[in-house]
Amino acid sequence: MIKETRLTLQNIGKINPESIDDYIAAGGYEGLKKALAMEPFSIIDEMLEAGLRGRGGAGFSTGMKQKFTSKSCQDCPQRYVVVNADEGEPGTFKDRVIMEQDPHIYLEGTIIAAYSIRATKAYIYLRGEYTDSITRTRKAIADAYEKGFLGKNILDSGFDCDVEIRLGAGSYLCGEELTMLESLEGKRGNPRIKPPFPAEKGVFGAPTLVNNVETLANVPLIIKNGKEWYRKFGTERSPGTKIFTVSGQVSKPGYYEVELGITLRQLIDDLCGGMLDGKSFKAALLGGAAGTFVDASMLDERMTYDNLKEKGATLGSGAVIVMAEEDSIYEVLHSCLRFFKHESCGKCVPCRVGTTLMVKDLEKLKNGVKDKEALVQKLVKDSKMIASTSLCPLGQSPILPMESAARYFTQELIV
Amino acid sequence: MNPQEIISKHKPTQDNLLNILHDLQNNNPENYITTDAMDLVARYLNMTKSSVYGVVDYYSMLSLKPRGRYIIRICVSPVCHIKKAGGIISHLENTLGIKTSETTPDKLFTLEVAECLGQCQEAPSMMINEKVYNNLTEARIEGIIAQHK
Ligand SMILES: Cc1cc2nc3c(=O)[nH]c(=O)nc-3n(C[C@H](O)[C@H](O)[C@H](O)COP(=O)(O)O)c2cc1C
Numbered sequence: 001m002i003k004e005t006r007l008t009l010q011n012i013g014k015i016n017p018e019s020i021d022d023y024i025a026a027g028g029y030e031g032l033k034k035a036l037a038m039e040p041f042s043i044i045d046e047m048l049e050a051g052l053r054g055r056g057g058a059g060f061s062t063g064m065k066q067k068f069t070s071k072s073c074q075d076c077p078q079r080y081v082v083v084n085a086d087e088g089e090p091g092t093f094k095d096r097v098i099m100e101q102d103p104h105i106y107l108e109g110t111i112i113a114a115y116s117i118r119a120t121k122a123y124i125y126l127r128g129e130y131t132d133s134i135t136r137t138r139k140a141i142a143d144a145y146e147k148g149f150l151g152k153n154i155l156d157s158g159f160d161c162d163v164e165i166r167l168g169a170g171s172y173l174c175g176e177e178l179t180m181l182e183s184l185e186g187k188r189g190n191p192r193i194k195p196p197f198p199a200e201k202g203v204f205g206a207p208t209l210v211n212n213v214e215t216l217a218n219v220p221l222i223i224k225n226g227k228e229w230y231r232k233f234g235t236e237r238s239p240g241t242k243i244f245t246v247s248g249q250v251s252k253p254g255y256y257e258v259e260l261g262i263t264l265r266q267l268i269d270d271l272c273g274g275m276l277d278g279k280s281f282k283a284a285l286l287g288g289a290a291g292t293f294v295d296a297s298m299l300d301e302r303m304t305y306d307n308l309k310e311k312g313a314t315l316g317s318g319a320v321i322v323m324a325e326e327d328s329i330y331e332v333l334h335s336c337l338r339f340f341k342h343e344s345c346g347k348c349v350p351c352r353v354g355t356t357l358m359v360k361d362l363e364k365l366k367n368g369v370k371d372k373e374a375l376v377q378k379l380v381k382d383s384k385m386i387a388s389t390s391l392c393p394l395g396q397s398p399i400l401p402m403e404s405a406a407r408y409f410t411q412e413l414i415v
Numbered sequence: 416m417n418p419q420e421i422i423s424k425h426k427p428t429q430d431n432l433l434n435i436l437h438d439l440q441n442n443n444p445e446n447y448i449t450t451d452a453m454d455l456v457a458r459y460l461n462m463t464k465s466s467v468y469g470v471v472d473y474y475s476m477l478s479l480k481p482r483g484r485y486i487i488r489i490c491v492s493p494v495c496h497i498k499k500a501g502g503i504i505s506h507l508e509n510t511l512g513i514k515t516s517e518t519t520p521d522k523l524f525t526l527e528v529a530e531c532l533g534q535c536q537e538a539p540s541m542m543i544n545e546k547v548y549n550n551l552t553e554a555r556i557e558g559i560i561a562q563h564k
């Protein structure tokens with residue numbers, strides 16, 4: 001029986017999220033104290049060796065990102081941290097849990113990250129619909145100022161840092177880091193071309209470290225307890241824990257923080273109480289709409305960034321949408337493709353027209369088209385074409401659910 | 416508070432634009448951003464009127480047109496979809512006598528569809544203004560609507 005390993009979620013349900021004193025009594029802000037006594041570059045070294053990988057979806061090394069951001073443009077007058085709190089990937093709600101129930105943990109991580117790259121300003125780009133997350137984070141910031149964890153000369157270290165919230169307004173694409181920076185500057189959410197990466201030219205043209213809420217929640221723990229401690233969890237190349245948000249046909253849907261490397265079967269059977277009403281497992285969509293379908297043959301694969309990638313699947317944000325025999329792959333795929341059509345910003349033709357055509361073509365499967373198998377193959381081909389010709393990563397997303405659905409479930413799609 | 420007072424609460428930098436627009440909209444009983452308010456914002460932030468308009472137009476939470484006092488946003492993303500959000504939407508449409516994207520004649524409700532609200536563990540879900548309603552069933556809809564009348 002696998003159990004949860006709660007690191008970033010260790011305080012959930014144990015402290016009052018509106019009380020900074022509760023957080024401090026539970027050992028909070030000790031990471032920050034320790035960090036401020038260290039040189040910024042040794043914090044980055046510690047993070048590099050701990051091996052934490054970004055929890056926002058892409059799984060990029062957090063220490064590496066800090067290193068790039070701290071080294072770029074030495075004469076820039078300002079550097080920034082931007083917290084990606086715009087959680088919008090369907091099936092994902094882990095950041096909301098952290099922000100609502102233990103906001104100080106990611107705020108503390110934000111301040112440490114700012115110190116590590118010598119940024120004196122951080123913005124939290126927070127999803128506009130997340131009312132409780134906004135209220136709790138606002139209170140956490142105010143209380144942190146009062147206790148001297150924010151503002152001028154933090155804890156007599158000579159380091160200054162300010163944090164402000166900026167609200168999103170209902171665009172999934174603004175969760176993509178470069179688009180987020182545009183939106184943060186008060187513009188329409190049109191993507192920017194990479195490179196330059198945010199580490200070189202981020203918000204207001206200055207070097208910017210963009211990190212996800214869950215990523216930042218790990219930072220104080222790593223600094224406080226050290227890299228060796230952190231590396232005891234997870235696997236060699238995917239160290240630590242990950243919060244999986246499980247929804248759909250399981251007995252106990254919810255959020256579960258586990259060591260990286262557990263299997264889907266363990267997640268469903270040991271933690272989620274098995275399938276709902278004893279139904280039989282058919283598929284899971286891993287990583288949300290911009291994720292991949294898997295079938296029962298993947299139940300015993302270890303869920304790490306690299307292993308899933310090798311097997312053609314994604315870990316992504318940690319969303320796990322579980323489907324039973326009675327659920328229709330067509331319906332879920334249709335909902336994913338419709339999602340991309342809706343969220344496409346329309347700036348480039350392949351994505352704007354392509355996502356619309358894909359929904360229409362998929363619907364032909366239900367309208368008595370003759371050669372359904374050829375139609376499924378055409379959809380896969382089109383999604384590849386869209387991926388290779390689109391401007392930004394949103395256009396590179398429909399291929400993920402499309403190709404994996406075709407790989408495992410063509411037989412079902414064509415009946 | 417009048418729009419000018421609301422705007423003045425924020426610092427006059429363009430990165431505050433979305434915060435200001437949310438504030439204006441939330442303080443308008445018709446839940447939208449008026450042309451006059453956009454003009455004031457443009458002047459305050461030293462932006463062109465058309466770029467403020469372009470921003471309001473882009474974001475799905477912001478509206479250029481009057482809406483009802485209560486905005487119902489029901490999730491149609493994959494989890495809610497497999498948990499039968501479609502039936503809930505039809506039921507809402509029948510109860511309110513409007514289609515999605517429309518406002519009831521008494522200007523009380525506007526029905527909109529939304530993407531994943533981050534409540535998937537208790538799908539299907541919707542929000543009415545800032546409040547979340549989870550584990551929706553058709554039977555609960557009338558009661559929830561009645562609470563807002
Ligand atoms: C279309 C799209 C939407 C995204 N949405 C989110 C999101 O809601 N939250 C998030 O943290 N990252 C999101 N990302 C990933 C970010 O671009 C970026 O990788 C992340 O903020 C990096 O932080 P991390 O290194 O801490 O993971 C999205 C990416 C794309 C392409």
Ligand code: SF4
Nearest residue numbers: 346347348351392395
């Ligand atoms: S790929 Fe899609 S979302 Fe990205 S810029 Fe092009 S149209 Fe916009």
Ligand code: FES
Nearest residue numbers: 490495532534535
């Ligand atoms: S899919 Fe509806 S709340 Fe997430």
